[in-house]
Amino acid sequence: MNIMTYGNMKFYSIFALTVIACANCEDVYKTKFDNVDVESIMKNERLLKNHLKCLLEDKACIPELEELKKHIPEMMETCCAKCSEKHKENGRKVALYMMEHKPDIVKKVMDKYDPQREYVKRCSEQLTASGIDITKL
Incomplete structure (x- = not known):
């Protein structure tokens, strides 16, 4: 199993919006997660x-997910200004998938990370x- 899959899925699941799997740099988030196969993560129920x-439950996370969690507030505050186009593309894929297939989870994620929307x-x-x-959020 590729450890990088954990970093990307978290990003995508986070807001089912534009959450991006990446780590913080000065002007742009790192691209080390660009090649993660987000489709395979979304389709693997155990990984998801x-x-x-x-x-959602602050259960054990791999380091890549922990790193991502630290940047969620900044991503939200800046509408992912430091995200690469690849991060945004992957975030969009996950957001759309989660909204269609797991809307209850999207609501839980939003309630935790953006309760006032x-x-x-x-x-x-x-x-x-x-x-x-x-409007579905």
Whole structure:
């Protein structure tokens, strides 16, 4: 199993919006997670469940997920300004998948990380442009 899959799934699951699996740099998040196969993670129920436990229940996380969790507030605050196009693309894939197949989990993630939906409001233009229907959040 590729350890990098954990880093990416967390990002995508996080907000089922534009969450991005990456680590912090000065101007742009690192690209070390760019080649993660997010589709295989989303389709593997065991991996997905482990990522969500990390995110929602603060269960044991691998280092890549822990690193990502540290950056979630900044990602939300800046509408992922430091995210690469690849991060945004992968985030969009996961967001759309999660919203279609696991909307209850999306709500739990949003309730934990954006309970007032401030992120959704702040980033609504970018989300809509990405094809993410924010009215479902």
